Amino acid sequence: MNQTNSLIAADNDEYWTYLSAHFPSSPAFINLENGYCGVLAHPVLNALQRYQSEINSESSYFLRTRWKEQLLLVKLALAKFCGVDSNELLITRNLTESFASYPHAYPFKIGDEIIYADIDYDSVQQIVTNIAKAKKLALIRLSIANQALSDEDLVSLYEQAITANTRIIILTHLLHRNGQILPVAKIAQMARRHQVDVFVDAAHSFAHLDYQLPDLASDFVGVNLHKWLGAPLGTGLLFIRRERLAEMSATGASDIEELGFAGTFAPAPVLAIADAICFHQSIGTSNIEHRLRHLSQYWLQQLNQLPEIRQHTPDDPQRSCAIRAISIDGISANEVVDYLMSEHQIFTVLRTIGEQDVVRITPHVFTSKAALDRLVMAIKKLVAIQRFNA
Ligand SMILES: Cc1ncc(COP(=O)(O)O)c(C=O)c1O
Numbered sequence: 001m002n003q004t005n006s007l008i009a010a011d012n013d014e015y016w017t018y019l020s021a022h023f024p025s026s027p028a029f030i031n032l033e034n035g036y037c038g039v040l041a042h043p044v045l046n047a048l049q050r051y052q053s054e055i056n057s058e059s060s061y062f063l064r065t066r067w068k069e070q071l072l073l074v075k076l077a078l079a080k081f082c083g084v085d086s087n088e089l090l091i092t093r094n095l096t097e098s099f100a101s102y103p104h105a106y107p108f109k110i111g112d113e114i115i116y117a118d119i120d121y122d123s124v125q126q127i128v129t130n131i132a133k134a135k136k137l138a139l140i141r142l143s144i145a146n147q148a149l150s151d152e153d154l155v156s157l158y159e160q161a162i163t164a165n166t167r168i169i170i171l172t173h174l175l176h177r178n179g180q181i182l183p184v185a186k187i188a189q190m191a192r193r194h195q196v197d198v199f200v201d202a203a204h205s206f207a208h209l210d211y212q213l214p215d216l217a218s219d220f221v222g223v224n225l226h227k228w229l230g231a232p233l234g235t236g237l238l239f240i241r242r243e244r245l246a247e248m249s250a251t252g253a254s255d256i257e258e259l260g261f262a263g264t265f266a267p268a269p270v271l272a273i274a275d276a277i278c279f280h281q282s283i284g285t286s287n288i289e290h291r292l293r294h295l296s297q298y299w300l301q302q303l304n305q306l307p308e309i310r311q312h313t314p315d316d317p318q319r320s321c322a323i324r325a326i327s328i329d330g331i332s333a334n335e336v337v338d339y340l341m342s343e344h345q346i347f348t349v350l351r352t353i354g355e356q357d358v359v360r361i362t363p364h365v366f367t368s369k370a371a372l373d374r375l376v377m378a379i380k381k382l383v384a385i386q387r388f389n390a
Contacts, residue, residue, distance in 0.1 A: 008287040010294035013369060019283065020366035029345040030371045034364040035176060035204065035323055036349070038230040040276070047275040048232050051268040067267055077274045078237065081281070083212030087255040088245075090238040091270055095203040096123050098222035098238035102199065105248040105259055108167060110136040115161050116170035117142040118354065119177060124201055128170060138165065145354030148314075151183040158187050162194050169198045173205035173216070177353045178313045178360070179296075179323025181209065188217040203227060206237075208321055210286040219244045228288075231276035232269035288365055292322035295363040299372040300324060308383050312358045325351060325358035328379070330386055333357035336379075344378040346371075 008015050022041045025031065031039075040048065055062050072086070079086040092098045114137055116128050125141075132139045140161050149157065158169055169191050173184045188198040199220040205211070208228035213221055219241040225231035238256070246252040249259050280288070297317055303309050303326070312325040327333055333350045336359045340346040351360045363372065 006284075008284070008291075010287075010290040016291060016365065017368065020368065022279075023364075023366040025366065029341065029347050030367075030374060031347050032361050032363055032367070032371070032375060033347050033349045034367075035227070035360060035362040037226050037233055038228060039364065039366070040230055040232060040272075041279045043279055044230060044232070044272055044275045048268055048272040051271045055267055063264075063267070070267070070271055074270055074274050077277050081212075081277050082237075082239065083214050084239060085242060087257075088239055088242050090240075090256045090259070091273070092222075092236040092238055093234045093265060094226065094236040095121075095201060095222045095224045096127070096236075098236050099124055099199070099201065100127050101259075102220060102222070102238060102240070102248075104131070106168070106197075107247050108135045108137055111138065111165055112167040113138045113140055113163060113165045114168045114170060115140045115142065115158065115166060117144045117172075119144045119175050119180075120170055120172050121176055121201060121203065124170065124172070140166075143354075145177075146312075146356055151186065151319075154183060155186050155190050159190050159194075162191070162196055166194070166196050169196055170201065171198050171218075172201040172203075174202075174208065174321070174323070176204055176323075176360075177351045178325035178358065179204075179320040179362075180314055181205065181319050181321070185215060185217040192217070203236075204323070207280055207285060208289065208292065210289045213239050225273055225276070229273075229276050229280055231273045234266060234269050235273055283365070289321055291365055292363065293317055293320075295367055295369075295372060296320070296322055296324050296361075298369060299361070299363075299376055302376045303379055306380070306383055308386065309379075312353055312356065322364070323360060323362045325353070325360045327356065327358050328383060328386070330390070331382065333359045336382065339382055340375070340378055344374060346375055346378060 023039050075086040075089055078089055114128055114132060116125060118141060142157060142161055171182060171184055171187055174181050184200055191198050197220060198218040200216050200218045202221050203224040204227060206223040206228060221239040223237040225235040225237055226233045240248060240256055245254060245256060253259055308329040310327045313320045328336055337348050337350050340348050349360050351358055
């Protein structure tokens with residue numbers, strides 16, 4: 001696993017405060033919306049700026065003489081971090097690109113079926129719909145939103161949806177709407193018994209939860225590197241297991257680069273991926289996961305006592321990590337998000353699960369407990385005002 005040698009306790013606030021000094025932050029607000037993208041730690045930001053400046057002075061000379069070799073070094077670092085071969089990894093600009101590239105290459109037959117769910121990322125659902133139209137495929141859309149399903153229920157829901165024509169299940173590892181972790185490996189193992197492929201959207205789980213790609217038991221995985229790994233914006237990854245590459249190309253490819261998805265793109269953010277891996281590993285994914293869960297439980301336990309607060313993320317702490325979603329009876333999620341920012345300079349975001357609007361709250365490893373205390377105090381005050389006015 002992606003761990004340093006040392007265990008850093010999740011409640012060792014002295015260490016985590018020391019660590020937070022390595023991240024830039026705005027003095028204007030508390031950022032509790034760390035789900036959209038990460039923040040580059042100072043060493044990663046410095047490296048990015050250095051690469052950009054070097055590449056800008058060398059221009060095409062860099063691209064023609066040094067880029068290929070440098071790209072390979074980054075891919076080798078990524079391969080080690082992911083626990084796969086570098087030939088199985090294609091660097092993309094984001095998960096959407098990883099995801100949009102793959103179904104075009106997949107050897108579908110007319111009438112094949114794709115299973116996906118209403119909780120998947122909206123642009124992913126759109127891509128699936130477009131591919132189905134272009135390739136004359138059938139779609140099965142599962143309704144999972146706002147249902148209190150156990151992991152076992154989820155496995156059997158997906159299993160029951162499989163028919164003789166099903167080729168692919170689209171599966172989101174960690175839901176962006178409420179932070180719920182789906183039992184991807186269990187669903188993928190079940191799907192394999194039915195000869196169904198699983199494509200995992202691991203945009204949010206990668207470098208957030210402590211696992212390596214083979215642990216997902218899936219031949220196709222898309223990842224964002226600009227979220228929890230803390231690599232520059234505009235970096236993502238596509239993994240296709242080596243044994244599946246040949247059927248994805250006209251020429252029987254043995255290296256994912258032969259699938260030919262990538263054109264010219266900005267090299268500096270790609271080079272800085274290696275620096276992000278180094279920085280991330282100096283902390284350790286396991287330590288990061290435990291600290292993030294500790295922080296989300298820290299604010300949750302203080303607000304859970306209020307009867308007006310509704311949780312939209314499973315109670316079991318192992319079924320989520322940094323991201324959680326709540327709503328407050330009698331106050332719209334929109335009002336809560338506006339109030340937190342305008343009255344308390346706390347930045348959160350509204351997400352929608354089915355028809356339900358929720359407030360998504362996402363600390364990062366650099367978030368202090370004092371910041372979370374401010375969140376708790378602000379929400380308690382809002383609830384008190386609401387009670388007074390009722
Ligand atoms: C679960 C999930 N999938 C896909 C995406 C899309 O990522 P990107 O816009 O970087 O392609 C996101 C972005 O937040 C996400 O949370």
